[in-house]
Amino acid sequence: MERSRLGVVTDGAFNTGLTVRLDADRSTEDLRVGEFVVIEGKSNRYFSMISDMQLRVSDPRLLSSPPDDAPPLVAHALAGTSTYATVEVKPMLMLDLTSDLDELRGPQSVRTIPMHFAALYEASEMDFATVFGKEGGTNFAVGTPVTMDIPICLRLDRFVERSNGIFGQSGTGKSFLARLLLSGIVTSRAAANLIFDMHSEYAFDKQTEDGHWVRGLRELLGSQVLVYSLDAEAAARRNVDVTLIIGLNQIEAEDIMLLADELDLTATTAATAGLLGDQYGDDWLRQLLAMSPDELAQFCQSSGAHPEATKALQRKLREVQRRGYLTEKASFSLIDEMVTALGKGRSAILEFGRHDSPLDYMLVANIVTRRVRRLYQQKMERFEETKAEADRPLQLMITLEEAHKFLNPTVARQTIFGTIAREMRKYNVTLMVIDQRPSGIDPEVMSQLGTRITGLLTEERDIDAVLTGVSGRSFLRGSLASLDTRQQLLLMGHAVPMPITVRTRSYDKEFYQDIQRGGRAQELPDVVATDIWAE
Amino acid sequence: MRIGEIIESTSTHFVAEGFELNHPPALGSFVRVCVGEGCDLYGVVCYGETGSLDPGRRAVRRSTEESFDDQIYRESPQLEHVLRTEFTSLAVGVIERGEVLQCLPSQPPPLHFSVHGCSADETTLFTENLHYFRILLRASGLVPVEQLLAANIRQVHRGRGEDKDWLQRAAREAANLLKYDYDRLMTLLYAIEPTS
Numbered sequence: 001m002e003r004s005r006l007g008v009v010t011d012g013a014f015n016t017g018l019t020v021r022l023d024a025d026r027s028t029e030d031l032r033v034g035e036f037v038v039i040e041g042k043s044n045r046y047f048s049m050i051s052d053m054q055l056r057v058s059d060p061r062l063l064s065s066p067p068d069d070a071p072p073l074v075a076h077a078l079a080g081t082s083t084y085a086t087v088e089v090k091p092m093l094m095l096d097l098t099s100d101l102d103e104l105r106g107p108q109s110v111r112t113i114p115m116h117f118a119a120l121y122e123a124s125e126m127d128f129a130t131v132f133g134k135e136g137g138t139n140f141a142v143g144t145p146v147t148m149d150i151p152i153c154l155r156l157d158r159f160v161e162r163s164n165g166i167f168g169q170s171g172t173g174k175s176f177l178a179r180l181l182l183s184g185i186v187t188s189r190a191a192a193n194l195i196f197d198m199h200s201e202y203a204f205d206k207q208t209e210d211g212h213w214v215r216g217l218r219e220l221l222g223s224q225v226l227v228y229s230l231d232a233e234a235a236a237r238r239n240v241d242v243t244l245i246i247g248l249n250q251i252e253a254e255d256i257m258l259l260a261d262e263l264d265l266t267a268t269t270a271a272t273a274g275l276l277g278d279q280y281g282d283d284w285l286r287q288l289l290a291m292s293p294d295e296l297a298q299f300c301q302s303s304g305a306h307p308e309a310t311k312a313l314q315r316k317l318r319e320v321q322r323r324g325y326l327t328e329k330a331s332f333s334l335i336d337e338m339v340t341a342l343g344k345g346r347s348a349i350l351e352f353g354r355h356d357s358p359l360d361y362m363l364v365a366n367i368v369t370r371r372v373r374r375l376y377q378q379k380m381e382r383f384e385e386t387k388a389e390a391d392r393p394l395q396l397m398i399t400l401e402e403a404h405k406f407l408n409p410t411v412a413r414q415t416i417f418g419t420i421a422r423e424m425r426k427y428n429v430t431l432m433v434i435d436q437r438p439s440g441i442d443p444e445v446m447s448q449l450g451t452r453i454t455g456l457l458t459e460e461r462d463i464d465a466v467l468t469g470v471s472g473r474s475f476l477r478g479s480l481a482s483l484d485t486r487q488q489l490l491l492m493g494h495a496v497p498m499p500i501t502v503r504t505r506s507y508d509k510e511f512y513q514d515i516q517r518g519g520r521a522q523e524l525p526d527v528v529a530t531d532i533w534a535e
Numbered sequence: 536m537r538i539g540e541i542i543e544s545t546s547t548h549f550v551a552e553g554f555e556l557n558h559p560p561a562l563g564s565f566v567r568v569c570v571g572e573g574c575d576l577y578g579v580v581c582y583g584e585t586g587s588l589d590p591g592r593r594a595v596r597r598s599t600e601e602s603f604d605d606q607i608y609r610e611s612p613q614l615e616h617v618l619r620t621e622f623t624s625l626a627v628g629v630i631e632r633g634e635v636l637q638c639l640p641s642q643p644p645p646l647h648f649s650v651h652g653c654s655a656d657e658t659t660l661f662t663e664n665l666h667y668f669r670i671l672l673r674a675s676g677l678v679p680v681e682q683l684l685a686a687n688i689r690q691v692h693r694g695r696g697e698d699k700d701w702l703q704r705a706a707r708e709a710a711n712l713l714k715y716d717y718d719r720l721m722t723l724l725y726a727i728e729p730t731s
């Protein structure tokens with residue numbers, strides 16, 4: 001295929017990238033920072049990214065007396081000779097054109113740079129396909145290049161294998177992207193999903209910001225997705241599978257620490273929960289709520305707890321107790337059944353309905369996830385004993401909106417989500433964290449995110465955070481800053497061969513059709529009759 | 536057409552006495568000297584001068600209230616014999632059996648050989664390539680090089696029938712060669728910008 005030429009390499013270094021002088025008939029305005037381009041060396045093809053552009057003049061006198069109103073001939077003569085542009089290009093992958101082996105293996109990491117006057121080209125469709133692969137299986141088309149109409153694929157199997165993150169300002173399309181990815185993951189069976197849906201936006205039809213309706217995952221994917229709700233009233237109106245009830249006995253001291261901010265508790269007060277836990281075990285909260293002032297004083301004396309702090313804790317938790325989804329005592333059976341379904345490859349969405357305050361969201365997500373993790377840990381231990389493939393736990397990905405609430409530096413060390421981000425890859429459980437402000441997330445957690453997808457971010461701190469531990473941050477910074485405010489994303493990390501800017505695929509009728517076509521081909525195996533979700 | 540005879544010849548340039556008093560070929564125009572069978576040496580006119588035949592003598596005023604300009608010559612036909620017009624050309628290449636070489640010729644042209652004006656076809660053939668600009672820009676005559684090149688570009692442009700593409704190419708080539716000398720470049724570019 002004919003590629004169109006942009007310029008020639010004139011300078012550069014392996015570490016910092018190459019300088020390319022643009023051809024005289026090329027304008028910087030036709031290019032974008034972050035654009036995927038190709039350098040054709042003598043024996044290698046380099047798949048690269050534009051990291052910066054500069055305007056140059058050959059004679060500094062031109063700067064002090066620029067020819068304003070230059071007649072056409074003058075302007076034409078100056079362009080590309082006295083005034084010209086250079087672009088900085090960073091090779092990301094290379095293909096050895098001399099070896100047949102590389103044809104088969106595909107592009108490899110860059111080990112060298114081309115010589116002077118190697119030509120720079122716009123990437124062709126072929127180049128995109130060589131690097132990002134063809135659509136199909138776990139190779140999921142997330143979007144298209146900004147200027148072309150061909151699919152850019154993300155490797156879903158690699159995506160779910162490690163925790164990952166979706167970031168961007170409000171309205172950049174994070175939740176829509178999550179739907180796209182979840183649809184792909186469900187139909188390609190790359191992982192089972194547990195989705196904490198704080199704003200009840202994933203399961204059912206939802207109106208977009210521009211006013212039309214889009215389909216929910218339950219409607220799109222049918223019985224492969226189970227819907228749980230915390231809100232009994234909403235559950236009755238909507239097509240919900242299970243209404244989730246949480247028992248006071250399931251709330252642990254750890255949960256209270258997590259909620260310290262939401263409940264406005266001091267550190268001492270939160271610590272009191274720990275003392276109660278030591279004394280009463282599972283039953284601590286019920287005991288605390290039932291204590292008379294005398295009993296409370298007695299407890300403080302015997303345990304060394306601070307009386308004022310204990311009283312404050314009791315008062316605060318009595319407010320919590322009134323939540324509709326809480327009951328005295330509940331068994332874990334609902335959550336355990338959900339884990340069984342996840343273990344069979346189904347996905348579950350937990351809607352919060354009207355209980356969508358941060359407190360409810362954090363409390364319930366934490367309790368559910370803690371239980372899920374315990375069960376997955378057991379599954380893994382069983383698998384390690386039996387070594388039978390049938391016992392290997394299916395990959396589980398937990399989708400978490402407003403992730404900073406669980407993963408900010410103050411709480412990330414204590415919450416179950418922090419643990420999962422740091423170590424649960426071992427147990428085949430990973431997170432998909434979604435957040436507007438990556439700077440609010442513990443850097444240690446950020447550095448664990450294998451794949452990061454980000455829409456426009458404007459705050460310096462957020463940009464820094466999202467690029468934590470990424471090589472070549474300085475030029476990715478440029479691509480990030482040049483994203484559109486909507487439906488444009490920068491993909492980087494484990495699930496893509498090289499960072500790339502894409503126009504996000506539209507979540508629309510055409511997509512539903514593609515998914516349903518792919519989905520039918522990979523219908524779930526028959527579920528056993530006792531399965532409570534069999535339809 | 537023969538327009539002069541070589542009276543001084545060097546590796547880089549040659550001086551000819553013109554056949555027509557006061558009318559040396561245009562600054563920047565192409566001339567050629569036939570130096571052998573099918574071999575022409577090409578030059579670009581870089582200087583013209585009219586003066587006394589006797590180098591020691593300066594011309595004196597001859598006009599009166601009634602008689603001036605052309606009339607002076609009509610009234611004093613002997614002037615044709617005491618004055619002469621000379622022009623200098625820079626050697627810029629050779630065309631040998633149709634093949635254009637833009638570089639200094641290996642030999643200076645022979646003294647007393649004829650200098651010819653170039654036809655439009657000859658100019659067109661020679662100026663397909665623009666490497667000779669570099670030779671012009673290295674000239675060390677009295678005419679500033681950017682003026683010389685501008686004059687040449689204007690002449691060729693006209694000779695090639697106002698070929699716009701060629702003019703643009705020439706402007707770019709000049710801009711490229713003078714990219715480190717903005718002031719000269721702008722002088723040149725404004726000088727060749729078509730006026731229409």
Ligand SMILES: Nc1ncnc2c1ncn2[C@@H]1O[C@H](COP(=O)(O)OP(=O)(O)OP(=O)(O)O)[C@@H](O)[C@H]1O
Nearest residue numbers: 170171172173174175176208209210504505506507
């Ligand atoms: N892939 C897409 N297909 C169709 N519409 C989209 C897509 N991405 C974004 N949009 C449009 O942009 C709007 C905002 O997207 P979305 O709700 O995903 O933003 P967000 O990043 O999750 O914002 P917030 O941080 O406020 O939750 C949507 O309502 C929709 O109109």
Ligand SMILES: [Mg+2]
Nearest residue numbers: 171174175176
């Ligand atoms: Mg959202």
